[in-house]
Amino acid sequence: MIGKLLLISMRGEKVPDGHSAPLGTRAGLIIFTQLLLLHLACRDWVRYVENGHDFRLFLALIFTGSFILSLGGTSELRLFRGFLILGRHAFDAARWIALAAMCFKFQQVFPDNPNHFYVEMFAILFLTLNKIDDEDQQLTALAALRWLPAIILFWSGLQKVLYGTYFDGSYLAYHSQMPRWAPFFDMVLPADELRRLSEQSPPGPYGFHSLTGLLMANVSYLSEIAVGILLLIRKTRTIAFCWACGLLLVMELGAREVFFGLLMLLLLLLYQDGRWLARWRWPAVCIYVYLVLAALKIVTGGVFN
Amino acid sequence: MLILWPAGHRLASHYADINPWKFCGFAMYCTPHIVTVSVGGERLGQYDKIRPYQMSDETKSAYSSLRKNRKTFGRFASPNALGELLLHEHPDMEIIRIEVETKRLNGRTAVLKTMKRTYNYKRDESPEK
Numbered sequence: 193m194i195g196k197l198l199l200i201s202m203r204g205e206k207v208p209d210g211h212s213a214p215l216g217t218r219a220g221l222i223i224f225t226q227l228l229l230l231h232l233a234c235r236d237w238v239r240y241v242e243n244g245h246d247f248r249l250f251l252a253l254i255f256t257g258s259f260i261l262s263l264g265g266t267s268e269l270r271l272f273r274g275f276l277i278l279g280r281h282a283f284d285a286a287r288w289i290a291l292a293a294m295c296f297k298f299q300q301v302f303p304d305n306p307n308h309f310y311v312e313m314f315a316i317l318f319l320t321l322n323k324i325d326d327e328d329q330q331l332t333a334l335a336a337l338r339w340l341p342a343i344i345l346f347w348s349g350l351q352k353v354l355y356g357t358y359f360d361g362s363y364l365a366y367h368s369q370m371p372r373w374a375p376f377f378d379m380v381l382p383a384d385e386l387r388r389l390s391e392q393s394p395p396g397p398y399g400f401h402s403l404t405g406l407l408m409a410n411v412s413y414l415s416e417i418a419v420g421i422l423l424l425i426r427k428t429r430t431i432a433f434c435w436a437c438g439l440l441l442v443m444e445l446g447a448r449e450v451f452f453g454l455l456m457l458l459l460l461l462l463y464q465d466g467r468w469l470a471r472w473r474w475p476a477v478c479i480y481v482y483l484v485l486a487a488l489k490i491v492t493g494g495v496f497n
Numbered sequence: 498m499l500i501l502w503p504a505g506h507r508l509a510s511h512y513a514d515i516n517p518w519k520f521c522g523f524a525m526y527c528t529p530h531i532v533t534v535s536v537g538g539e540r541l542g543q544y545d546k547i548r549p550y551q552m553s554d555e556t557k558s559a560y561s562s563l564r565k566n567r568k569t570f571g572r573f574a575s576p577n578a579l580g581e582l583l584l585h586e587h588p589d590m591e592i593i594r595i596e597v598e599t600k601r602l603n604g605r606t607a608v609l610k611t612m613k614r615t616y617n618y619k620r621d622e623s624p625e626k
Contacts, residue, residue, distance in 0.1 A: 355528050
């Protein structure tokens with residue numbers, strides 16, 4: 193009952209597929225599924241290049257296959273649909289294969305699965321369990337998927353409050369010396385603060401003294417909590433979407449978790465008109481191809497996690 | 498369930514030392530979570546460390562498995578199997594001691610706090626903490 197109410201609160205209006213109207217719910221979910229499968233495929237290709245585990249290659253091939261199959265669900269790509277003959281069934285098969293692959297991945301990686309693995313797992317589960325041609329189930333899937341970024345952002349912020357390591361910036365100060373984070377802190381913190389941080393050594397105490405550092409630490413968790421809540425309110429979703437995109441950008445400059453950032457952006461785009469997802473397709477494809485090429489060291493990729 | 502789980506995760510992380518970065522609790526970037534496991538034993542009242550190269554393959558595997566599991570599952574990962582193996586492998590030692598150190602950033606003091614748990618295994622007796 194509570195679950196049903198929570199889903200209804202995020203459903204939004206049904207948008208029919210059509211040329212003049214915004215991209216329909218069904219079409220939006222199809223594009224979302226395709227981009228999610230592409231995301232999963234590229235992540236495992238990158239992981240395989242990095243550590244050479246056979247199961248990563250297997251997963252990368254499965255997700256790539258699922259992505260190609262899912263193209264059969266897009267009416268715009270009639271070439272693929274005609275080529276695959278299977279059409280809508282290919283799209284259904286793609287989701288079920290991806291779900292099976294995610295279960296296999298869970299078993300292979302457990303207990304080291306990162307949090308974004310669970311997010312991907314839930315996203316695939318919501319997409320698979322709801323029929324894409326059933327109008328009611330389309331809205332249920334959309335509502336369930338929309339809850340994910342709100343939960344992630346809200347709890348990421350609240351956990352920082354519960355652990356109490358952001359009020360004085362102790363966690364960020366502790367991490368300021370890590371190579372991945374150093375360029376970001378060099379950019380935002382004053383020189384005397386950087387000098388003081390470089391002299392800190394275990395066990396601490398760690399913390400920021402400068403106003404910039406303290407503001408950055410406190411604004412980060414407050415923003416996450418605020419965006420998580422604002423995403424739930426229909427009237428404030430556009431503001432929350434823009435705020436979340438800005439937050440993601442800052443997170444990427446610091447933590448450089450590119451795949452997590454891309455996953456979050458994909459989920460956040462579900463709060464927008466389906467045309468945003470359609471517009472995001474080609475830039476996303478370019479970014480994923482670039483990340484695989486960077487992992488293969490064919491292009492310079494910088495340091496990303 | 499997904500909405501409420503992170504609260505349970507926070508409790509499990511606090512009381513059972515499970516890894517804040519894992520298990521969908523969304524507590525990544527909240528605190529470092531550094532876990533070290535060291536083993537040793539008492540021989541004629543003298544304490545000696547047991548290094549991994551002094552262990553048999555089976556014990557070494559149990560040791561590395563405990564290190565990995567302890568970092569993830571916290572206190573849910575029992576050191577009993579390793580304790581039993583070490584007792585069997587070092588018959589000259591009266592007591593086997595397994596020490597688990599967990600380092601986390603303390604929110605109040607901003608200091609990297611070390612929490613230490615020691616498990617002693619005596620011959621023909623159940624382990625004592």
